[in-house]
Amino acid sequence: MSQDCHVVSERSPANSPGLTLALILAMLSSAFLTSTPQASAQAPVRPTSDQQVALVTGSTSGLGREVALRLGTMGWHVIVHGRNQERGMQVVDEINSQGPGNARFYAADLASFAQVREFGESLLREYERMDVLVNNAGFGSAPNERLVSEDGHEFRFQVNYLSTFLLTHMLMPRLRSSVPSRIVNVSSLAQSPIDFEDVMIENNFSGGRAYGQSKLAQIMFTFDLAEELEGADIMVNSLHPATYMPTGMVLRAGARPRATIDEGADAVMQLVVSEEIEGGQFFRGLVPARANAQAYDMQARAKLKALSQELTGIR
Ligand SMILES: NC(=O)c1ccc[n+]([C@@H]2O[C@H](COP(=O)([O-])OP(=O)(O)OC[C@H]3O[C@@H](n4cnc5c(N)ncnc54)[C@H](OP(=O)(O)O)[C@@H]3O)[C@@H](O)[C@H]2O)c1
Numbered sequence: 314m315s316q317d318c319h320v321v322s323e324r325s326p327a328n329s330p331g332l333t334l335a336l337i338l339a340m341l342s343s344a345f346l347t348s349t350p351q352a353s354a355q356a357p358v359r360p361t362s363d364q365q366v367a368l369v370t371g372s373t374s375g376l377g378r379e380v381a382l383r384l385g386t387m388g389w390h391v392i393v394h395g396r397n398q399e400r401g402m403q404v405v406d407e408i409n410s411q412g413p414g415n416a417r418f419y420a421a422d423l424a425s426f427a428q429v430r431e432f433g434e435s436l437l438r439e440y441e442r443m444d445v446l447v448n449n450a451g452f453g454s455a456p457n458e459r460l461v462s463e464d465g466h467e468f469r470f471q472v473n474y475l476s477t478f479l480l481t482h483m484l485m486p487r488l489r490s491s492v493p494s495r496i497v498n499v500s501s502l503a504q505s506p507i508d509f510e511d512v513m514i515e516n517n518f519s520g521g522r523a524y525g526q527s528k529l530a531q532i533m534f535t536f537d538l539a540e541e542l543e544g545a546d547i548m549v550n551s552l553h554p555a556t557y558m559p560t561g562m563v564l565r566a567g568a569r570p571r572a573t574i575d576e577g578a579d580a581v582m583q584l585v586v587s588e589e590i591e592g593g594q595f596f597r598g599l600v601p602a603r604a605n606a607q608a609y610d611m612q613a614r615a616k617l618k619a620l621s622q623e624l625t626g627i628r
Pocket of ligand 1: 370371372373374375376377394395396397398400421422423424448449450451452472499500501502553554555556557558559560561562563
């Protein structure tokens with residue numbers, strides 16, 4: 314079910330007329346050469362030295378896709394991420410063909426710490442800068458079924474929160490060397506307090522509770538990180554983008570859409586580019602808002618941080 318983390322930065326040669334010709338020529342020439350030349354792979358798209366770089370996790374669909382496209386139209390280099398390669402490559406193709414920005418796609422399943430680590434290591438190897446990290450990937454409340462990640466943890470807690478914690482810490486050296494940089498954690502108004510006696514929700518499970526717990530954990534992480542990074546010129550914020558946008562997770566849950574994806578993307582983009590805002594906050598759309606009380610409970614935050622460090626191996 315899970316696939317290895319890998320980067321896909323070019324279309325299959327058969328999909329491009331120019332490359333098809335190159336492939337035919339290479340095949341023809343191979344008939345005449347003792348060593349067989351391969352059709353040369355297209356060079357991966359790279360940012361220029363003065364181009365800003367953003368990673369948008371979960372940008373193969375929905376809100377993340379719209380944010381990635383907007384960054385592309387603003388000239389950014391966008392790292393598109395998700396599990397679905399076909400949808401990921403469609404976003405990359407759209408950004409690369411529209412310009413002025415450009416993009417690459419990386420596949421990594423956030424339900425696997427091994428894939429998150431491989432993804433983070435690839436990015437550290439291949440990118441010298443990272444101006445913005447949008448932690449947007451998420452798995453919704455449906456199905457109302459307790460699922461378990463590859464690492465044996467409650468699924469939403471790992472996909473929506475623990476992997477965000479791990480990836481963000483792994484990318485911190487690039488965010489630090491690219492200051493002023495920003496981290497945007499896409500959370501939700503759906504927030505359920507964490508029961509530290511049963512974080513993996515083995516009792517009284519519901520998909521809504523699991524989703525809400527993971528989304529509150531993201532906000533608690535945001536507040537902690539903003540404090541830890543004070544003075545570092547890395548702005549960290551979280552937000553509820555908009556209520557019931559017509560995206561995959563909302564449609565799967567059978568909810569009737571109430572907002573547009575554009576409204577949610579406007580709210581994310583404000584946290585990416587606005588000079589009018591400060592870090593360490595939770596926003597409801599475009600305005601600062603109060604999160605669930607547990608987000609302001611320092612003991613609860615310390616417990617969550619210690620647990621997250623233990624489960625991800627991050628110190
Ligand atoms: N829609 C709303 O009204 C709403 C409201 C509040 C907050 N949000 C938040 O907005 C964010 C974006 O969600 P969306 O509404 O745009 O939903 P969506 O269309 O379902 O998009 C979810 C994205 O996350 C990726 N993803 C899911 N599971 C993953 C996994 N295990 N590993 C890697 N990537 C994974 C998906 O990629 P693949 O399909 O390629 O795996 C997809 O790109 C989420 O964090 C969500 O909680 C949404």
